[in-house]
Amino acid sequence: MIIAPTRLALIRAGIVVAVVAVLAVETLSLFDALHRASVAVLWLLGLGFAVVALRRARPAWRPFWRDLGRLERSMVVALGGFFLADLVVALVAPPNNFDSQTYHLPKIEHWAAHGNVDFYPTIADRQLAMAPGAEYLLLHLRLLTGGDALYNLVQLAAGVGGALIASRITAQLGGARRAQLVAALVFGTAPMVLLEATSTQTDLVVALWVGAVATLVLDELHRRTPWPAALLIAAAAGLTLLTKATGLLAAGPLVAVWCVAQVRRGAVRGVLCGLAVVAGMALLSGPYLWRVQTTYDHPLGPGHLRDSISMQRHDPAAVLVNALRITETALQTPLGPVGSGAIKGVAGLLGVDPSDRDITYWGATYPYRSWPPDEDRVSFPIQGALVLLGAAVLLFRRGGPRLYAGVFWFAVLAYVVTVKWQPWGNRLILFLLLLGAPLAALWVDALLANRRRVVSWTMTGVLAVGALAGAAAVSVGWPRRLVGQDNIFTTPELEQRFVRRPGWQQDYTTAAAAMRAAGAHRIGLLQGYNTWEYPWWVLLPDRDFVSLQSLQPDMPAAPIDSVDAVLCIDPPKGCAFYLPPSWPGGTAGTVTWAVRPR
Structure with a gap:
């Protein structure tokens, strides 16, 4: 018997959609064909398959609601209310996560401009070395819509999917309906989940793929795994690696348990299952890992980036x-x-x-x-x-x-x-x-x-307090809040983009106005490691941005005489070292600019 078949169908569909999206990015990139037309054709075909699949899926929502008890209904209403509020935030608020301004979103703009996902010279090597799985999904939205208005929906979908997976795993472990709803509530009301579900971070996406590995593996522990199911596990593991390598700390042991279970049903079959996972990882993550390896001589990127995150002591x-x-x-x-x-x-x-x-x-x-x-x-x-x-x-x-x-x-x-x-x-x-x-x-x-009411009521109160913490995150959480000062309804969009660094807004807008006045089209960037690059793509659309610095050994930066103007985001004395003294320009706070004389 299939446990929670509707949830399983949704999980499988999510994996298939992501796999198609990733393979499309890598395939189209080979031909410099990552453009709106090619991606639109792909999704029109996918929409046709989705319509056929949805016609077959008819979940019985009314009987489900009718059979719920009071506490269960309260949990459903709470979760639905939180995710509905997140949907409003995700649609109204522009992306304004700090890391996204630095490396998550700028690389999407480079990909869209170049028509491929090849590496490029930059001082922000996190744009290249950090796993791009979530950004590949965002790239499809960028090419289809021409902007970032729908970006936040990817993490929101991952948050909702994570709650569904938590509930299904509970069912697989023997939990009844109330336990399944509690699992969804515990995950779905966590303040970090609700805040990240309206952002362009990547942690919910990797959690989704790790959860998918877990629920698919649990299905296969007590039977000989059919090959379609094995391929789905391999795909989920590959998506985990492509999104964030830390997810393998959980996905790896889960896959190992599955392979051992298959070995007990035949050594050859267990080996083949392991090979299927390796193949899935290679297919989905291989091209990206190869680019990182050939650029930095290590599949996890440059040494300073690895050492900043990974433990150097293991005593x-x-x-x-x-x-x-x-x-x-x-x-x-x-x-x-x-x-x-x-x-x-x-x-x-x-x-x-x-x-x-x-x-x-x-x-x-x-x-x-x-x-x-x-x-x-x-x-x-x-x-x-x-x-x-x-x-x-x-x-x-x-x-x-x-x-x-x-x-x-x-x-x-x-x-x-x-x-x-x-x-x-x-x-x-x-x-x-x-x-x-x-x-x-x-x-x-x-x-x-x-049977002791004090125990059951105490635990109900604990769940309620956890839900209240989630409510606080949705309503007044930072940097996208529904109510209070700087809320998403009363704060202009551009101010929301700079809400993390409000003092930079005037600097960026002044420099962008100078670029437009000068008619600069090819603009060179001089930046720091944590500089916000993405606002330039928003403020100056249809311009070409190139880096005048490079941390990539075999990728020299663009020469300064190849650009129309330069934007330097650094203290003025630091910028003066790079800028030709004969180029006229100006300074606004942290931004200095110079324009090639005509």
Whole structure:
């Protein structure tokens, strides 16, 4: 019997759509044909297949609603309300995530301008070395619509999909309907989920693919996997790698468990399953990894970028301190990092500096305040605590969920061993939150069914408090809020784009006006590592932007005499080093410009 067939159909459809989108990008890129016409033809064909598929799918929504109890209906209404509010935010607010201004979105503009996804000279090597899976999906929207108005919908779809996957995994682990709804609620009301669901970050997308691997693998543990199902698992694993390599810390063990289960049904079959996963990863991620390897001599990018994220110490003391810091930051309440003192004390006893660069992101110091709700750092104390408690209880309980709980804890261990603590690390563990939500739900559901009213009502109250935290994130979360100062309805679009750095807006708009007045078409960029490049593409559409700096060994930067003008985002003295003294220009705050004399 197929468990939750409608949800399974949606998961399969999402994987197929993403695979087609990725293969289309890589194939069209070979011919410099990434343009609106070619992509539009692809999606017209896909729309026809979708219409046929939808005619066959007729979920019974009315009986589902009629059979729900009061608490279950409350959970459905809460989740629906939150995601509906997120939909409003996603459609009204322009993309304004900090990282997106620097590297997520500029590379999409370069791809659209060049008609391919080949690497190009830039000082912002994160535009090239960071996995592009989510941006490939955004590229389709960019080419079809000509802008970024629909960009936020990709992460929103991933958030909704993650809630559906959490509920289906719960069903696969033996959870009844209420437990399935609790799993969706635990994941879907986490403040970080609701804030990222309206952004152009990538963490919900990778969580979606990791969750897809998990639910597909659970289907195949007790049978000989048919090849269509094996290909879907391979595709989900490949999409995980292409979106963010940290997702493999969970997807890898899940695939290994599946392959072992297949080996028990035949050694050859197990080997073939493993080869299918490798092939899926190679097909979807191979072209990108090859570009990174040939450019930086390493498939994970330049050394400084790898070292800024990955742990350089793996001794037990350093790993324990890293785990404690990550846990404290994720579970932090509005009272602040109250547990950081104890963690510092433990670190001192172990002889570990809690801000040691070998275990801490460059330039960061521990502790860091992760509340109030901000998409880059917000904690999820209720949801996180429920996941950890549920996973701990079920790990030692005989029965079906024990193996799954073991895989979850293995993924947690792999994460704290390999990834440094960082102030914005809460968003990086969303895939662990999704995998852990079913374990929390199974434990919570047992308490909700407890005959002692004080136990069941207490747990109901805990879920309500978690939902209130989600409500706070949706309503006043930063940098896209529904109510209060700088909300999305009263703040002009351009101001929303610069809400992270409002002082830069006038600098950028003044310099952009100077470029238009000068008639500059090919514009050279001189930037810092964290400079916002994307606003130039928005303020100066239909211009060619090239970098006058390059961190790519075999890709020289454009010469300054090949451009009509230069935009330098740096203190004026730094810009003066690069700009020809004979070129007239000006300065507005952090931006200096110069125009080639005619």
